[in-house]
Amino acid sequence: MKVTAWNNGKHHKSGAGYGIKISLIDRDRYFKKSWESIYLKLPNGVDAEINTYKASFWNDSCRELISKEIGKWFIDYKKAPWHFGSPPKFHMSSNSERHFVLHEKEI
Numbered sequence: 001m002k003v004t005a006w007n008n009g010k011h012h013k014s015g016a017g018y019g020i021k022i023s024l025i026d027r028d029r030y031f032k033k034s035w036e037s038i039y040l041k042l043p044n045g046v047d048a049e050i051n052t053y054k055a056s057f058w059n060d061s062c063r064e065l066i067s068k069e070i071g072k073w074f075i076d077y078k079k080a081p082w083h084f085g086s087p088p089k090f091h092m093s094s095n096s097e098r099h100f101v102l103h104e105k106e107i
Contacts, residue, residue: 001026002107005074005087006064018071018080019050019064020092020102027063030094040065040092042073043104070102077104
């Protein structure tokens, strides 16, 4: 699935406020409302546990997987900050229930 880098407008060096945005179709296809969290393997080998048991993930406008580990990877690998309106896009795959992989190469 295609995912888009996301930031809440505050570029913290700690990685806080960063995440990836999932399309509505992919959220409904690959995620379950009963899950409290998912695990995302980042390209640097870090496994981030990310909360999905929140109303904002399941509404029609947000759908972000938010984690300082994602933000730290963006920053460390020069993926962030990005030019306004031009966030990088990546491929993310599911390798088992609740387990996903974010691929390094931008699309």
